[in-house]
Amino acid sequence: MATASASVFASLSFEQKLDRLAEVAVRIGLGLKEGQELVLTAPTDALPLVRRITEHAYKAGAKMVTTFFSDDATTLARYQFAPDDSFDYAPTWYYDAIAASFKSGAARMAIAGANPALLKSQDPNKVSRAGVAVSKAYKPAMELITRHEINWTIVAAATPKWAELVFPGEPEDVAVAKLWDAIFHASRITSDDPVAQWREHGENLKRRVDFLNAKRFHSLRFHSDDGKTDLTVGLADNHLWAGGGTTAGNGIYCQPNIPTEECFTTPHKDRVNGFVTASKPLSHQGTLIENIQCDFVNGKIVKATATAGEEALNKLIATDEGARKLGEVALVPHASPIAESGILFWNTLFDENAASHIALGQAYSTCLIGGEKMSDEELAKLGANESLIHVDWMIGGPTMNVDGVSEDGHAEPLMRGGNWCD
C-alpha cells in the first residue's frame, strides 16, 4: 500500500507536489479558520511556494494574506555596508505590527529556507548583536507564539544555497530537486491521503506523549555508548509532554512544525548536570556551529566549546541569564524517516526532528500543566526557563541511550541505541 501510494505521489508534477505541500501547510499545519488573517514570512527564493500557500489560504477562507519576505542578499549587504550602530538596532515598529496582527486574530506561518551558512564569514560580534536586537524587539510577538496563543506552523522550501550545503558537489538544479524531494518526504505528504497520514502520525506521537506523561519522571539521563555524553536533565515540576498537534489559545488545532517527530517537554532550569556532545552541527543565524561540547552544573553551562563557530556559541549563551540554561528537552527516535534518510539538513526544523535534542533558552509554557495561564514568576518557580533565545541542538543518534528516572532514583530504559525500547 505504502509503495503504491508513494508511486502515485512520484507521478505528480513538481507543481502538483508543491501545491500539496501548500495545502497541507494551510489545512493541517495551521488549521486556518474561515475569515482568519494569515501573516506569512518567507525567503524571496520561496516565492513559488508562497503563491501556492496564498491560494490555499484564500480557498480556505482567509480574509487577508500578508507575506513578509526576507532576502539573503540584502541581509548580507547590511553586514557588508551598514554603519556599526545598525547592529544594535531592530525596527520595533515592524515587530510590534506582527504582535498586533497576532492579537487581532491572525495565524502565522513561516517558511524556512534561508542559507544556513549565510553569515559564516561575517563578524560574529555583529551577528550576535543583531540577533539580540531582533530578539528584544520580537519578544511581544514571540511570546504569543511560545505560549501557543495563536495557531502557527513552520514549513520549508528548498533554496539554491541551502541545497548546495546539503548536497555539496551536485549541480544546483540537481541539489535543489533532491532537497525538495527530501522535504516532501519528511513532511509526510507522499501518501494518497496526507490528511489521514498526518492523523495516524499524530496518534502515534500522542500515544508516546501519554505514556511519558503518565510516568511523571523526575529526570532524564542521556548516556551515549561512545562516552561523549552523560547528561541528567531534571524535568520541571508539573511538566507536560507534548508532541504532534496542539490546540492553540484561540481554540484552533494546529501542527506547529512540518515535519514533526518529537515528544518534548520543559526541563527544570536549575537541575541539569553532566556533559554533552552535539550529534549534529547547528546553523544559528547564518553561522555554522560544529561539534558543540558543554558542561552543565545545576542547570547552567559552565563550559562550552565548538570546533567551528565557538565565538558565536559563546556569544549566544551570553545573550542573557537564561541563555545558558535549558528550555526544552525532546526525544526523537533514530528510526524517524528524517533520521533514516541520513541527510544532514543544516536546518533545525529538520535536524531536530531527526534526533533527540535540547534547547537553550525560553521554555514553552504550554509544556507545564496549566502553564499557559501562569505568570512569568509562577512559571519560573516550577523550573521553566526564560530567555530571549530558544535554540535547539541535537544530541541524539544511534549510540544514545535515554533513561527515565523517577523521584526515588529508579532508572527505566526509554531509548537504547537511539530507538524506543518498546
Place this chain on the structure above:
Amino acid sequence: MATASASVFASLSFEQKLDRLAEVAVRIGLGLKEGQELVLTAPTDALPLVRRITEHAYKAGAKMVTTFFSDDATTLARYQFAPDDSFDYAPTWYYDAIAASFKSGAARMAIAGANPALLKSQDPNKVSRAGVAVSKAYKPAMELITRHEINWTIVAAATPKWAELVFPGEPEDVAVAKLWDAIFHASRITSDDPVAQWREHGENLKRRVDFLNAKRFHSLRFHSDDGKTDLTVGLADNHLWAGGGTTAGNGIYCQPNIPTEECFTTPHKDRVNGFVTASKPLSHQGTLIENIQCDFVNGKIVKATATAGEEALNKLIATDEGARKLGEVALVPHASPIAESGILFWNTLFDENAASHIALGQAYSTCLIGGEKMSDEELAKLGANESLIHVDWMIGGPTMNVDGVSEDGHAEPLMRGGNWCD
C-alpha cells in the same frame, strides 16, 4: 557632449546601469541621511533593483532597510479565491506600522512596476472596495507623505507584464530590455555625472516654478485645438507652484519622483468649470481606464464617461466627497524627454511627466503658502481639496493650449501646441 556621455552610458553593462539608477534613487531621490532608516516597497519582480538600492542605502549610512514586497500573482489569487468580505478589509496593523516608521524618522521609497492591467478582468466592485479599504487604513501614513513631512521618492523597475503592455508583440526579453532603457533615459541617469544632470534639470524646473509663482494667476484655462477640452481650473488662494526637489519637513532635500518633469500646484476645489478629455489612458489599481471625458461645474465632476473602465472610473469618483474634485494641476511641456520618446507607459509616474495633468482627490498642502503647518480646516478654506484618493490623469499633448488668467480676467498664453510659449 551629450552624445559622448550617452555613449559612455550605453557601454555600461545592464548591472551597472541598474546600479546607477539605484544610486541616483538613494542619493538624489531620497537624499538619504546617515543613520536614517529606509522603508522600501517593491514588486517581487523588482528584486534585482531592490538589492542594488539596499546596498546603496547601507553605503549611504542607512541604519536599516526594510522592504515590503507586493506580488501580482498573490494579489490576483485574492480576487480569484478570497471570501467576499475580504474586499472591505485592509490590515490596519500593517499600515499603522508604516506610519510609525515614518514618525520614527524613516525615509520612504516605492518602486513602481506592477502590471498596470492586473485586475482588468476582476469585478470592479471588489477592486473599488479593496482600494477604499486600503486608502482608509493607509491615511495616517499617506498624510505624512502628502504633507512631505518625510523624505520620499518613487522610481520604477521594468517587469515582464508591464513591458508586454508597453511594447506589445515583442518577445518578453526584448520588451523588458526596451522598457528598462526607457526608464533609464526618462530617469536622467545617462550622463557621466547624473548628480550634475539632476542639478541642472532641477534649476530649469525651479526657474519655471518661480515664474509661475510670481504671476499669482487666478486660474488656468486649458483649451485644445481639437475642441475636446475647454477647462478653467481656478487656483487655490495662496497657492504655491512646486517642481523638482523639495525640502521635507524633516529638513532633508529630496526628489519625490524619478523621473519628474512637472510644475504643479493646488487648484481651488470649488472653482473648476468646463469639459476635459484625457489625452492618455490611465491605469488605476490594475484597471485600464481609456478616453476619460468629464464635465465640471463649480469644482465638481457632474458627468464622467470612458470607453473602457467607465465603471471603475465612476466608483473611483464616488470614493468620497473630495474624489470628484481636483487636488492638483500640473504643467508639463510636450518637449519633455518622456513625451518625446512617444512611449505610452500605462504608468502614472511616467505618463504624468509626459503631459500636463490634473489629479482627482487629495491636495498637497505643501502647494499652499505655509500649508504644511495648517489644519485641515484652514487648508479647506483656501480651496485645498481633501480625499482618500489622489489620482493623476493626463490632459496635455501637442494640441493643448494653456492660458494663465489673472484675477481681472486677463489671459496670458503659457503653452501653445503643448509647449511653453517662451
